[in-house]
Amino acid sequence: MYVDLAKGSQALILVTGATGLSGSAVVREFSRQGIPVRGLYRDPDKAKQLGDLPGVELVQGNMLQPETLQEALRGVDRALVISTPFERMIETQRTFVETAKTAGVRHIVKYSGKESGIGFDPAAFLGTQEHVEIEEYLEGAGIAYTLLRPSQFMQYYLPWTLTGVDPVKHELVMPIGDSRLAPVDVDDIAKVCVALLTSEGHEGKSYDMTGPEALTMAEVAEAITEGTGVPFRYVPVTLAEKSQALIGMGVPPPVAGLLGQIFAERARVKQSRVVLDTHRAFGVEPTPFVEFARKNAAAFLGR
Template identity: 45%
Template structure:
């Protein structure tokens, strides 16, 4: 049996849907079956939903029974390291053989300077010392984070970010899900760290230009300060701990103005890298403010 955790989140849900799309059975661990049903996961052929909490080993018996490999994903929360290390222990006790850790990385940046990449490295170290087979899947920034800006883009025609003139290499989460599906289904790649980026390094002016092309309306990149961004995010209702983390991430990104482009993992699994313009065309309605 194969298990995907965090199955109602962005990346877990995409991975589960890859299993269903390919007619491959899998088990999906969720903390709230009602949320999973609202997302339609209960209607996916071959997907078995199991409700449990990664932080509470006593709830994980049914989820881990007969499981050989796990794709381990949990949300970017202050207790992420504790949650995943607890889950690793439960996997070992249940006889799971191989954990594929959905991690995170921005090649060239100092991972200790951003709390979530720092936690990912702590978890990776713990997993490597657990005695279980391991693989780290380490994507860079997701293209999907720009959907957070879609409302402002649609209403103001501007992309307001504190990234000056740096270039980033965002990767489509759907590409990551395709790799995660193949890795979980087929196994292998034990003891490997697999980094993934998108196929091109893009400045924010590039991104604004691509959005303009996709929706047929001019979108301008407006350079704002980190303090302005912080105030805007808090006004949107984002938790303070998450805004603090994004401040750290921005500070580190500004020290590394040109992101690396790494295509080896895409090639290894035969996944064609999705370009940013292709991603935007798929989500043009959101960026233009039109109902889907």
């Protein structure tokens, strides 16, 4: 469970939300690098996907229920905090911070988020507002902290996501016109997480991350076409049409409404910044979208 740090000390590391998109990528990267890690999960069925990974200890618990976290936090020096944005994120992460501090955790890294759009208004999207509120809470919590702020994930274009491509029609249907985004590969973020959690000198710092390109949705479709060898196209629609389609897929109206907030702001903000300082600081090679599409070609084609 322990890893040697640069100063020769040892630290037990906990990753919360270990079965989610981001958490599982981080846990897998720890395992790939041969660094032991502990993962916190709620759903035993989802935890099965990580059960055979070398060096990974899985512990069940609920971040909202401190009494269930004793085993998960035992001996932990550093924790990476991730939880779903669709379920009481502020209360969940605040509760965990206080529980972790009481348990003796020395350093918390918050897996946060920051839109790449130049001029994006954080107040226009509830998810961004909640991340900002949690960051402010953590800054005043009396515990060492680091903020990691990736932009939109490349993985959100995969067919199994709410905003992904249609693998049958080979279409990317989005309501943001010709605005540019700079999505980042979750695997890049996972590499940064491992490097950050196993090195020193990050207390009180924040690290923004985007992908290496600011792309229109038409350019994203072109990258998927090049990566898969199958033609994909971008189909621009109105916000109302996209919301109606999501609800028709079974997405709860509150979730569709939340997505509508971010779609509307992305449609308003036409240009995106590209921030690669964090990649460089931790020696991670940025993944271009076409390379992401190439390594996930089977998924894009629904196989």
